[in-house]
Amino acid sequence: MGLGKALALKGLTLIIVLISVLLFTVLIIGASGLSDRILNSIMNEELRGIRQKLTTQIRDPEELNKAIERIRQDLVKAYGLDKPWYARIPNMILRIVTLDLGSAREVQTFTGSNKISDIIIERIPNTILLMTSALIINFILGLLIGPRVALKHGTRIDRATSLYSAISYALPTWWLGMLMILFFSFQLRIFPFGGMYSAPPHEDPFMRFLDLLWHVMLPLITLVLALSGSWIYITRSIVLSVAQEDFVNVARVKGIPEDLVRRRYIVRVAAPPILTNIVLGLAGSIAGAILTEIVFDWPGMGTLYYKAVMSVDESLILALTYIFTLIYVLARFILEILYVVLDPRVRL
């Protein structure tokens, strides 16, 4: 009962977050006239389809125009374009949630569809592949190195780690990516300039996989180099503050083996706050992923974002904002579950 209730509460908060982001977005695009433009373009697209169908049935151009004008007025009413923007809020939210936002202006899927929902569904796995692998590596590095360094507080290794964290915090991931390309792809020519597969892709699935590994290497190294520093630093600081607690000293004085003290008395206690900080760092790694994808032309949602901005594609930008928020909220929810599992106090 306790566990379920705690999780339900967290879930509720995150759903409220999602709804308020949606409301906020819709208010902004409504007040700025953006929603009119989006709906108009969806409607015109539909109208074009109808016109094509009708030209085969109605020969007289005047009559055709009249018929289309009638249909257009119907559509205006159906889309609610005759009403002010605030009357359309529920409808617009529904459209965003179901990704029913018409077609993208310039971007297409590999199969040639330019429906926004198709494009996004095709891109999501690529982003998740890159982001989660980077996240997992950073997580492991943080947990492996952070506590070790914390227990050697003040030594040279500790100071070197702090310096590395400081640099990695100040380092824009995307710029590091550019340097990596400049050095490894342009100068040494050992890694590809970008993309996910060579063109044309290999037929053999195993070769395809190797090709993917070769392409993912540089963006992955970039993400790890740029983000691992802050992860290590966070774990280090938290473990450090736990290690100075009195109960740790008591345990040592009691003669409990150092190894056991570390595992049971320090790391176990430090785990929940570490997780909280990782949750907070998630937003940062999403941002890092967007920009890293752009630099490496990784066919995920970050690159899609860039192309949407470049081609001034309002609907696509709106859809991506929603999807990124959704991914973020879902990832947080998963981590919250982990948190509840790790920290028994939450369940009380």
Place this chain on the structure above:
Amino acid sequence: MSFIRESFSEFWASNISKIGILFLTVLVIVSIYTVVTLPLDFGVRYWYNPLYWVDYPKTAQPEWINIFLSEKLMSHAELSVSKASGIKTYNNRFIKYYNVSYNHEYNQFPKFITLRISNLLFHNRDSPPIVRFYVTRPDGKTVELYTLAIETPSNNVIPPFKYFSIEPKRILLSGDMYLARSLIGFLYREFNISLGISSILEIGNERIIFGYISGKNTFTPLTGRYVFSTVLVCSDVNDNIGMVNVVLGGYVYGLMGTDVLGRDLSQGLLFGFPVALIIGIGTSLLTTVIGAGLGIISGYIGGRIDDFIQRFADTINNIPLLPLLILLSFIFGGKLWLIILVLVFFNWPSLTIIVRSMVLSAKTSQFIEAAVAIGASRLRVMVKHIFPQVAPFVFAQMIFFTPYAILAEAALSFLGLGDVTMPTWGQILEYGFKNGAVFLGYWWWILPPGLFIVYSAITFVFIALGMEPVVNPRLRRWK
């Protein structure tokens, strides 16, 4: 006051704080220098005005690269002359010479050659002057470059007539048909070679002027002293030319090189310093004031206000910033103040939440109870007694937040959503990336802006690290 002095000596004890303060001093000095030397509308007036950069070499490397090269690359050269070096009379006409010499010592041809003439002054309406341009090469041969006939002024203008005073007359000699025709004669006369106009344009005018023939249709750079002379043929002794410029496009330019439009990167990079400082400090100051203020109110007053602030903060704190920042800048256009406001709006909550919890524990201490007991107002308690308790932490957070704001603006600029009225490091990188600088190896366009971003961000990270033992006294024991 001894508390502050003690904190400062604690802060100053570590080397990392000293480096941080040193870096910050440099940052501030460079920013002040930039604001004093460059005009405030530098972005609109120069940086985003391609016409201003037309005579600069495109994608030229920095000049100091020559130190590392065995074969030196040609420096960009702009020669100018404003005084006539000689005057002759001939058939009632005056002939003035404006000579300027250039020593070519590189094994390359200039990328392009441009002549520029400004402030031409003449007095006789009926016979406007004629300007002829020549170059005498190291081998003694002379090439006629261009003849500029000045049109007769209209009747309603009163003498003296001043031409090219607002906008100088620009003559691009590379690819010029008139010069190509004159070069046919030059090659035939001096080297006894006959080439058609199309092959001359294919080889390039600047290669023939700056080279000697070394094979079939191939030219090799001719080193030595070139004298460019401008000849003014006029009918009044007071007619003159204000200034003649000869621009020889080079392969290296200035301290930082140029971009694909020929913009001098050192100027754009310099302008990035004050902009980064304003973004960083402005955002963190506002965020801290709002975040700490609301945190203190929320913690001390409690009740419904506390609930409301905490729910609100919790919601905003859960929103991923970058996607919304992209959306907002896209809709409202990238304006600097807007970017700052959005960053503030999405970042105050985390501080509020922490400060509140600190205030909750400080609230129960006896000296607060004492202050309340002797009738101190709520405001007084919050300002005089609660705030000093959280001040060191809040100050450290403010410094730690500064690099975040600098990096966020750079990221937004890199997405093409920056403020286009001023150059920033992020925008320089964006333009470089869009023009394939990474794939073409234009390292001088990619490295410095990023290094400056890292430099300005790490300055504040170092200071924040140095403050850690001040804020968290438990760390002091270990020293």
